Amino acid sequence: MKIMRLGESGHEQPAVLVTSPEGPDRYFSLLPLTADVDGAFLADGGLEKARKALEAGELPVLDGAAALRVGSPVARPGSVVGIGMNYAAHAAESGAEPPTIPVVFLKPSNTVTGPFDPAPLPPRSTQYDWEVELGIVIGKEASYLGSPDEAAGCVAGYVTANDFSEREYQLPGAAGQWTKGKSLPGSTPLGPWLVPADQIDGGNLRLRSWVNGEPRQDSTSAELIFDVPTLIHHCSQYMRLEPGDVILTGTPQGVALSGRFPYLQPGDVVEVEVEGLGRQRQELFRTRAASTA
Known part of the structure; x- marks a missing residue:
């Protein structure tokens, strides 16, 4: 599980990238869980929640994700x-x-x-x-x-x-x-x-x-x-x-x-x-x- 933020600068959306040697990369939206990958998401156990949601098939496929700009995987850090x-x-x-x-x-x-x-x-x-x-x-x-x-x-x-x-x-x-x-x-x-x-x-x-x-x-x-x-x-x-x-x-x-x-x-x-x-x-x-x- 790889956490990403995709989209134009200032308008990135949170996503999960799943890679496999047997098939193409797959992207899933994290919007059902969070608006962004930020401190609040991480402090609230967001990575574990994302893992569980991914395993349960609860995250929607993010169509066209491979063509989007890749932003910093973490929203603007405090420090x-x-x-x-x-x-x-x-x-x-x-x-x-x-x-x-x-x-x-x-x-x-x-x-x-x-x-x-x-x-x-x-x-x-x-x-x-x-x-x-x-x-x-x-x-x-x-x-x-x-x-x-x-x-x-x-x-x-x-x-x-x-x-x-x-x-x-x-x-x-x-x-x-x-x-x-x-x-x-x-x-x-x-x-x-x-x-x-x-x-x-x-x-x-x-x-x-x-x-x-x-x-x-x-x-x-x-x-x-x-x-x-x-x-x-x-x-x-x-x-x-x-x-x-x-x-x-x-x-x-x-x-x-x-x-x-x-x-x-x-x-x-x-x-x-x-x-x-x-x-x-x-x-x-x-x-x-x-x-x-």
Whole structure:
């Protein structure tokens, strides 16, 4: 069972995708259960209700679904929490030592977009970078949790994510700040689907990325310095995580920041994939600066 949101931006409808090696993909509407895949749906046991309704044959077929735009599988999150340098090899290629505690930053929720939407390149950007990441979708409030074991029960499911980052805005000089480099419009594509946590092992998934068809990153979530329960437990000590929030768990080695690859340019095509969670594709285009006239 794969949870999706289909339709034009701002008008997506919730759906379930069922895939089978024996037959074609089938799409079913979730509208009998919810108007959207949001925090309220997840907190109310929506994924289990969807599973039971699907098994009982209570969800109507969604005709023409394959032709619809694919949106983020989760409606606009309250918080998007980023984790930096959570793979030792990526920390090394960034010129940093592996962290001893999680590096945490926030991305505005208005950066979230669909997995196949064109990706805007900022007007003056010269160091725009890609980052394939495993995304955690929170399904239960997490605040001052007592242990990582308790945190594991707060995961609704997982998504593929791309954390586009402008390195010149993020890192060098006195003006460089992570928030500046991580907050640009369209910089957090999610999806194409959400897979419930009990259907997939988030601790051992292959992550890969490509630019213009050439391989860039290839790693697994087993190489995370801080695993999923540890991240949720740690973040809960400093913020309240709510259902529908998303945590980006960090990216492995193989980004342009390493110096081994060029930064992104208009017309480049970026693809990222997390095993079992689907592949994204974004074509870069240059946005125009606002007129000062």
